[in-house]
Structure formats: C-alpha cells, structure tokens
Amino acid sequence: MPSILHVSDIHFGPPFLPDRAAAVRELADLAKPDLLVASGDFTQRAKRPQFEAAAEYLRSFDLPIVVTPGNHDVPLYRVWERILSPHALYREHIRDALNEVYRFEGLTVVALDSTRPSRPTNGKLRRGQLEFARRAFAAASDSDLRVVVTHHHLAPPPDFEHDRVMSGARRALRVFTDIGVDLVLAGHLHRAYIGDSLDFFPGERRETGIVIVQCGTTTSSRGRGRERLKNSLNWIEADRERILVRHYLWCDVERRFRPHSEHRFGSRDSAWLEWGDDAETAGGEANEAKILSSRDRS
C-alpha cells in the first residue's frame, strides 16, 4: 500500500523553524515513505535566497517529491514581477512545471497550481487544469489510487476561521468526483483537518466521498487557529479500498513530531468493516511502531 509523507507551508524566511525541518528529515529517514508531498508555500516572500534554501532542503530528501506552488511563492509586494512573471523563481528553483502528473506503483498523483497571482491570497483551479486532471487520470490504471495536490483548500476548516474555500471549489469537486479522485492533499490555512466532498455534493457518489486532507504549517511559526504556534504533518497509507490518515503534531518537550489523531476510510462496506476491526486505538508509540514497520510489511 503506498505511503505518503505530507508536509506543507514550509515558509523559508523569517518564520522558518529549522528544528522542525530537521525532525521531518529524521521522520522521513525512519519511516521511509514512498513519496513526499509538499503542498506549497515554500517561502515567506518569494525571494531568491528563500527559494534557494527551500530547494536545498528538498534535495536533502532521498525520496520522490511531489510539489505545487503556494500563494507565498508568488511575489506579493513586487507587483510588476507578480504580474509579468509570478512563478519565475519557483520554476527556477523548485519545479519548472506548475501542473504535473506523477505516476508511481499503485498511485497516480496530479499536482495543480491553485495560485492566482492577480488576487494573491485566494486560490482557484481553472477549467483547463480540471481537463488536465481528467486526461491524466484517464490514462491511469483502474487500481491506482487517484490523488490531487493543491495549495488552497477545497473544504472549510471545522473551526470556521477563514472558512471561505478556494474560488470554484464546487466545480472542481464535481469534476474530481466524476473522474474518480480518491484523495485531495492541500495546505494554506496552517492547520490540519479532514474534509469530505459529500459535505458539498450530498447527491453524488453517495457510497464514498473524496477525502480532503489538510496539513498545517510543518516548519514555520505561522500556525493559525487551533494550531497557533504549532506545527503539523500528515502520514498517509492508502489504496483504492481504504485510506489511513494520521495527523502528527510537533511536541515541544520531545522536540519531534508525534501522532495526534488517526482517521480511516473504506470505499466499500466490507473494506470498511475490515479496516474498522483492524483499527488500533493505542497511543503514539504503537502508531509510530506501525509506521516504522509498514515499509517492511509491503
């Protein structure tokens, strides 16, 4: 079953916290996920030195890395640059493609650039990008888990601070439902939570919705709401039958990320029962042992 380490809103620049970044590296070395997903905001102000530091950090992982730009990767105050070449430094240092398809064993991932340089804070997915995703998944095996990565959120947070979702979220989720997307990974709001597309589209694909997984800021001091001054990341193990999401929070005492909550989803009744029966309710150490052994089991 593919495993994903999901981080977000790294924010190289003044708010960056090096000890969190080092802890992510250590966790990746121990848990050995199949891939790392970084869902945008690599920098605080889209400056060249910040991009250089972010790129160096990404190169330190011995893993395939899925990326997408965030609104902070577009210059906010350098207006002409934002209008004429908003992603120039991102493309130079992080990844040239803004929308990209990644194919792994049992897994197809489509990363879509949700930034909208004309309105820097808000996000949007355009029709052409949705068609790009449709074509990418049409070429995927039926057995592949289908994952979309964006920066901006498609589901509102449970605490309703900044509860506006990205522009066109409803249209995007309708298309994603139509093309069989299983999972969306995103960031932007600097706190971790789980959403479900059925909250928006109760009439479609009733047996299962798209699981929307949000990550907080993993390595910066910009946590918001219930994650104010906190940091989080996600561990995901999933195939088309079942999805496990585990939120990790930074522990100041132990100086490392620790399991905080666990969420399981099954796409069929039988799978759900099996998954539910198998559920472990033990605390951090048991969950961590499971992560460390998951690579060996597969």
Ligand SMILES: [Fe+2]
């Ligand atoms: Fe951010």
